[in-house]
Amino acid sequence: MSEQQPLVRAVNVIKDFGATRVLHGIDLEVHRGEVVCLLGPSGSGKTTFLRLINQLESLTGGRIWVDGELIGFEERRGRLHVRKDADIARQRSRIGMVFQRFNLFPHMTALENVVEAPVHVRGVRPSRAREEARRLLDLVGLAERADFYPSQLSGGQQQRVAIARALAMEPELMLFDEPTSALDPELVGEVLAVMRDLARDGMTMVVVTHEMSFAREVADRVVFMDAGVVVEEGAPEQVLRRPRHERTQAFLARVRREEQAAEERISAELEQLGE
Numbered sequence: 179m180s181e182q183q184p185l186v187r188a189v190n191v192i193k194d195f196g197a198t199r200v201l202h203g204i205d206l207e208v209h210r211g212e213v214v215c216l217l218g219p220s221g222s223g224k225t226t227f228l229r230l231i232n233q234l235e236s237l238t239g240g241r242i243w244v245d246g247e248l249i250g251f252e253e254r255r256g257r258l259h260v261r262k263d264a265d266i267a268r269q270r271s272r273i274g275m276v277f278q279r280f281n282l283f284p285h286m287t288a289l290e291n292v293v294e295a296p297v298h299v300r301g302v303r304p305s306r307a308r309e310e311a312r313r314l315l316d317l318v319g320l321a322e323r324a325d326f327y328p329s330q331l332s333g334g335q336q337q338r339v340a341i342a343r344a345l346a347m348e349p350e351l352m353l354f355d356e357p358t359s360a361l362d363p364e365l366v367g368e369v370l371a372v373m374r375d376l377a378r379d380g381m382t383m384v385v386v387t388h389e390m391s392f393a394r395e396v397a398d399r400v401v402f403m404d405a406g407v408v409v410e411e412g413a414p415e416q417v418l419r420r421p422r423h424e425r426t427q428a429f430l431a432r433v434r435r436e437e438q439a440a441e442e443r444i445s446a447e448l449e450q451l452g453e
């Protein structure tokens with residue numbers, strides 16, 4: 179596989195849920211080492227698109243390649259054949275996904291959560307997996323919390339465990355679906371910092387987020403989606419500061435108003451605490 183070929187290539191991706199079309203032909207390429215931030219109003223199809231890349235949903239139309247390999251299907255003599263479950267599992271294991279909700283196993287410690295998939299899915303030796311899990315927990319700043327249960331961790335810490343757990347499968351692509359939107363505002367920064375480090379280390383990432391400062395600082399490219407189509411994409415500077423389309427402008431203005439309202443709420447609370 180050549181280095182020039184995009185790691186993810188989506189062509190004319192269509193998704194229907196019953197009679198409702200939610201993706202109307204998405205084209206997107208993500209290159210190795212690139213960080214793409216996906217923005218758009220609620221209901222625009224961002225989650226559905228990530229779930230299609232990771233084969234948590236199946237395509238209605240179009241194609242997605244990851245690392246040059248068609249996902250979900252195999253092409254033989256010009257015809258598409260659905261891949262076998264084991265083959266789909268292999269393809270999925272190369273992609274890490276982090277959700278809004280952390281979905282850690284509540285009865286397992288942080289370390290056990292990270293060790294689980296490498297041992298049970300990939301057959302890594304437990305001692306080896308534990309060693310690697312400690313390194314990953316250290317990477318996300320949680321070396322001291324390895325033996326804590328999720329209920330003993332803050333939301334931000336749980337989300338960092340979830341990132342370590344995804345990394346334990348040695349993915350070549352990480353998908354993040356609003357990873358900080360369920361967190362209290364004071365915990366958002368620590369999760370974004372871990373993601374920033376990952377990006378710096380060269381991880382290929384697709385990040386759905388409303389965190390504009392993260393998109394501005396970390397993204398190589400910003401893609402704005404609305405109503406199941408890509409409305410515009412480009413460098414963060416361009417899309418966030420000089421959006422070409424009215425829909426992008428309206429969305430950004432709304433996000434800014436929301437950010438401002440949140441800031442005002444926090445400073446009002448701080449003022450009250452000061453009295």
Ligand SMILES: Nc1ncnc2c1ncn2[C@@H]1O[C@H](COP(=O)(O)OP(=O)(O)O)[C@@H](O)[C@H]1O
Binds near residue numbers: 195221223
């Ligand atoms: N499993 C599903 N069944 C039916 N409709 C769905 C399903 N998942 C998502 N949708 C619909 O698809 C559209 C896109 O949703 P989603 O991908 O979650 O958007 P976003 O992540 O941008 O908020 C929405 O109208 C949503 O209601």
Ligand SMILES: [Mg+2]
Binds near residue numbers: 225226355
């Ligand atoms: Mg979503």
